[in-house]
Amino acid sequence: MSNVLISARGLKIRFGGVIAADGIDLDVLEGENLAIIGPNGAGKTTFLNMTTGYLRPQAGSVSFLGKDITALPPRTITKLGVARAFQIPQLFLEQTVMENMLMSAAARTGQMTGFRRLMDLPERAEMEALLDLVGVRAFADRRTFELPEGQRKLVDIALALALKPRVLLMDEPTSGVASAEKMGIMDILTNALKQQKVSSVFVEHDMEMVERYASRVAVWSSGKIQIVGPPSEVLQNAEVRAHVIGI
């Protein structure tokens, strides 16, 4: 059996009248690409917020490699090896793509120095290769606010990959990307993940993407997990087809 990376148990959180998590139990396993699907407002992003320390669950716990991380802040959880890419890209908009990347590299390697130029860090070639891998190397010297949404999304993912995490959580990596390009991007991404031996969790709305790239699927519905299993099984489930996929 594969190693358990992230383990969530009994997560509960409520915002006023909305119960965004109502007893979530889920393990993220080493080497898998776990897709999270479910309607808008089901609590998918909230789950990522709780597993990365952005939100503290009102009940339940999260552990990473057996260590309790429920009350830790995002920066500590990140340091342990859990990286995140966002539904809306979170970039440093006044700086170039390369500067963004090198900050991530500096954070990873602990080069918190004031004496050396960021652009002279030895990780520069590595970051160039990473940008190449996700297909945005041509934008390296452009400031991130000048980039089209799709490319920003990719830089956001590259920033997370630059941390060399054990597991990468991605919130709708292909939303905002033209549907013609989705497949290409997911190919690139799953390739990069495999190459760097990074396990992943990705929230996705496009069932074609789920079918093609997920090794396991969890279906969210009103703060609960309705069903978890291999895509072939889950996507054929009558209830899932009716309520989530809408067939």
Add this chain to the structure above:
Amino acid sequence: MARLSNLHRVLIAIAIAASIIVPALLPSWTTLVTLILAKGIVVLGIIILLQAGQVSFGHAMFFGLGAYSVAFWGKYLGTGDLLLYIVIAPVVATLVGALVGVFVVRYREIFFGMLNLAFSMVLWSLLEKLYHFTNGADGIRVARPTIAGMAFPPETFQYLLLYITLALALVASFAVQRYLDSPLGHMLKAIKTNETRLEYLGVSARKVLLIGYIISAFLGGLGGALVTVAQQIATPEFAFWTKSGEFVFIAILGGTANAAGAFAGAAMFEIVRFLAAAKLANAWQLILGVVLIVIIMFAPSGLIGLLKRGAASEGKR
């Protein structure tokens, strides 16, 4: 922004030449140029914090701490040495900066600005009220220190102080510019644009800001010591909020994108005040006020930004 641009080289050369030539031709300007350079050093600290989008309305507290470190040394331990002063003053400011910093870096924007203001007002009140130690509003006179153990006559001392201040200003500018280009400097800018992402890179934004804050306190203390020695007095005014406002004013005037702005702003500010005060009594505030309005409305990147734009259009022709 890679290495120094040609424009920067030219500006630096002009600044050095002007700092040496002007006082040689016009001795009455010697102290003025020293003040410009010393205040520029303080404003470097303001520029550091502005990278993170934070405005301190209390930075005069470090300027005042630097000044009173010198004044107290002179008052209680006897006249010291300039080289001693420029070590002690920034060390005191740095230590206090580290203490105050731990509190203020938890806050952002208006709260950051006001908390700094509050701390600086505490210091100002102490300087005003502890008359027995500080002479209150009268301030403490500061005798001309020795330099490396040697005493100099006033005219010679003036020039030596100028050259030492110039050297310190150059070192401080290069060090600050390097810092702004470094990972820590870039992360300061990241606090302004996306603190959440910074935390999600595994970086403590508070720690990054605290380092910037401590460096800016150091610079405030150094500048305060130099101004006190140049003016031969320390008064509570040095730590008053209007002084803090003046530093922020100079930073915006000069441009906050890089270290050069601090000195361009300080030169403009002090020269207008010097010339206008002599001829137009209190009109200098009016003139500077109008200049700042024009800068904010038409050249938000400050005097240095204007020069860059000029150089760019020159290049196109």
